Amino acid sequence: MSDSPVKTRREGPILEVTLDRPKANAIDLKTSRLMGEVFRDFRDDPDLRVAIITGAGDKFFCPGWDLKAASDGDAVDGDYGVGGFGGIQEMRGLNKPIIAAVNGIACGGGLELALSADMIIASDSATFALPEIRSGTVADAASVKLPKRIPYHIAMELLLTGRWFDTSEAKSWGLINEVVPAGQLMERAWALAELLASGPPLVYAAIKEIVRDAEDSKFQDAMNRITQRQLPSVDILYSSDDQLEGARAFAEKRDPVWKGK
Template structure:
């Protein structure tokens, strides 16, 4: 079952497909992360975080560009402000940083569905998602250096996904990489033919949604927290998480179902 939220006035299409929430950037050709787009995405994610019926979130885009980054026309227009645009620049960078962190902190997995160009903050958006699947025609870049604006905020997400050498290559040259290279670098999970993109993404979503939502929540939070720790602290933390997870009803149900060779019935507790 698919339900579409009426959001005609905004740049984001919001749909429900069973337990998956699909957020489609719909302001082509660039699908830029304007202040309005960031606000719409933030609002949708905030609602999803508290909606027990949402198990997975997919971020997709309409048109040939996934997301070209920030709206440079919008930003340039604010140079006419009394402070030369500084307040607006601070506000939009803060809002964008909050959005990217909200994706990481969301207690449900977020999958990027990339059918075209993902550039600058658009590449940052891909890197911030838990999983990323693209077509073989998609390209990725952090080209700010070409216009005198180093992609410093995209760098944060990029450097946490791929090796430092690959990240610096993208940041220093500003050149596009193809989908095959992005997969080799570790920026995306899979490359599929264009006609199968949504089907494959939704298969991933369906598989994840079949798991215990509580276990997924515990695991996602633990993954990102331990990644910032040293080895000893990470094992101490993960061991405690494992014990707490074992004490949940869903863990008991899952183990019993496995032993009894039946399908588990998740309660989310």
Template sequence: MRIGSVEFEKRDRLAVLTLDEPTKLNAISPALCQGLSEGLALVDGDPDIRVGVITGRGDKAFCAGADIGSFPESPEQARDFIARVLPVLEAPERCRKPLIAAVNGIAFGGGFEIAIACDFIVASDQAKFGVPEIQLGLLPGFALLRLHQIVGRPRAKELSMLGEPISAAQAVELGIALRAVPHANLMEDALAFAEKLAAKPRMALQMAKSFYNRGLGGDDMRYAVDAFPFLFQTDDVKEGVDAFRSKRRPQFK
């Protein structure tokens, strides 16, 4: 079943959600947001589904993040954009069922954020992770609230201030990914792990997720929605976005 730009497949006790815009590197679009939100609502509401797996179509990308071609150009548009996208990025946290991100390629920006909002990341050995927003004169929204809780403050600052990608092996070392597996074995490994989880007591699994995720959201999310648009008033953002679209190195002032 296709929902927006997400392929939804129910496999007995499991659900597989495939981000399906490979020609755009599965970049975040309104159709992808719709598919992910509605697909996770189906996972949450179906008593037969115990565990969900999120992956990307193709060998290149899990999700490349925001589509820069349709990026907001004013603080007002930016606030609308982040208010619309942040609930999608945090949707895996709100889902009561355990979720595994099977990261098959690049997971940058919003794609990285979707992955870390899941309970577990199983990565292809070809995967790359990163929050490159600084290259546009911006900062990540959701990752800014979560990354330091996973890797610690100094490494979170390094990742978000430099914006440089890391490999699957580095992601495992930092505790971002659970493990890295050969690319050809990614879905087999992720589904086998999902089946192991699905065999555990359903209520205990859901309570464990609820316990570990307690305290997430709230004021932090509201702060991100309010603070993010101010960056769009700077000349650096205009330069960063224009440089990206022109495929040149930005000259920040």
């Protein structure tokens, strides 16, 4: 629907998801539930391989939780939908690559949304912050994720002060992959999505599941689960035609044809 706060564009195996909720693309409970439905369908559609999440306009990616909606009755601990806040933070089995194309301000839950993606490309005008501290609340997902992504003391500074930082600083800490001119952001995001879409989907699924499973595991425990095929995506990969296709293509000195089977 044209008046939906969540717009989608599908081209072949790529899905572009745009948060379009003027004036700032803030997320209320209804929008979060819609995003969850979109990403659940993306997860479950075998013909879709990569998703891009971005914001409408050139000023805001997403400022996070809609405080106005909260003041009108949306509970901060309400039903965010199947994937948690923003549709991807807690989506189970989401084993396909997601690119965040950050086109402007990404703060609070908006930054947490970007952190839930696998890669982050940002416009050179983008800015970031976790200002929840100033509103007397906690950036819960960022408190879990950020100290694992960047140096602990930097993460704690950003969480405890809520200060703003730009793309140069974000890039220096490895928080984002790439900074591009604003006018080239979506072109670059689609180029990356097309590259990923040409790759082996079963391998991507295994990588994402291994990374999640191993996050709090000892190395040998994680390796044992992989080699014993205890992870569903790994078991599927090791029994797949794609696994054989990769070896055949290498031996025949040609590009592999991935079928996701």
